[in-house]
Amino acid sequence: MEFIKLALDFFLHLDKHLADLLTQYGTLTYAILFLIIFVETGLIVMPLLPGDSLLFAAGALAAATGKLELMVIIPLLITAALLGDNVNYFVGKFFSKQIKARYRILFFKREYIAETEAFYEKHGGKTVIMARFIPIVRTIAPFVAGAGSMSYPRYILFCLTGAVLWVAGITSLGYMFGNYELVKKNFELVLLGIIFVSVLPIVWQMVKVKFLTKEA
Numbered sequence: 001m002e003f004i005k006l007a008l009d010f011f012l013h014l015d016k017h018l019a020d021l022l023t024q025y026g027t028l029t030y031a032i033l034f035l036i037i038f039v040e041t042g043l044i045v046m047p048l049l050p051g052d053s054l055l056f057a058a059g060a061l062a063a064a065t066g067k068l069e070l071m072v073i074i075p076l077l078i079t080a081a082l083l084g085d086n087v088n089y090f091v092g093k094f095f096s097k098q099i100k101a102r103y104r105i106l107f108f109k110r111e112y113i114a115e116t117e118a119f120y121e122k123h124g125g126k127t128v129i130m131a132r133f134i135p136i137v138r139t140i141a142p143f144v145a146g147a148g149s150m151s152y153p154r155y156i157l158f159c160l161t162g163a164v165l166w167v168a169g170i171t172s173l174g175y176m177f178g179n180y181e182l183v184k185k186n187f188e189l190v191l192l193g194i195i196f197v198s199v200l201p202i203v204w205q206m207v208k209v210k211f212l213t214k215e216a
Contacts, residue, residue: 037055037077044140063176140164
C-alpha cells in the first residue's frame with residue numbers, strides 16, 4: 001500500500017519531483033529521463049511508468065528553469081524510445097516460437113499474437129504509431145510485433161515515426177503551455193487529463209468488445 005501511495009505521489013507531482021532531481025543531479029537528469037523512457041518502452045514487465053506525463057513535465061521544466069534544453073531532451077528521448085522498442089521487438093521475436101509452441105509465455109497466449117497480427121493486417125503500420133500514444137499498449141505492441149510476422153524494416157519505419165511524434169509532440173506541448181500560471185497551479189489535474197485522454201482508446205475498445213460486438 002505504501003508503494004502505491006508513493007507511486008501516485010510521484011505521478012501526480014512529476015513537476016516537483018523532476019525539479020528536485022534537477023536540483024540534486026543537474027545534467028544527470030537527462031540520463032534519468034532517458035532511463036525511464038527506455039525502461040517503459042523496452043521492458044515488457046514495466047508498462048506502468050508515466051511516459052506521457054513525464055514528457056509533458058520535462059518540457060514544462062525546461063521552459064520554467066532554462067536548465068534543461070528542449071533541443072537536447074527531444075532527440076535524447078526519441079533515441080531512448082527507439083532503443084526500448086528495438087529491445088522489445090527482438091525479445092518478442094526470440095520468444096515467438098516458444099509462445100506458439102507452449103501456448104503461453106508470461107501473459108502472452110498464441111491467440112493474442114494471432115489477433116494482433118490480424119489487427120496489423122487490417123489497419124496497417126499506423127497501428128504501431130497509434131499504439132505509441134496509449135499507455136501499456138506502447139510497451140506491449142513492439143513485443144507482439146516481434147513475436148508476430150511483421151518484418152523489421154516495415155516495423156522500424158512506423159516505430160521511428162511514432163517515436164518522433166510522441167516525444168516531440170508531448171514535450172513541446174509541455175514547453176509551450178507548462179509554464180502558464182493556470183497550468184502550474186493545476187498541474188496535477190493536467191497530468192490526470194493527459195492520462196485520461198491516453199487511456200480513452202483502451203476504454204472505448206473494451207466497450208466495443210463488451211457491448212457493441214454482442215449487439216451486432
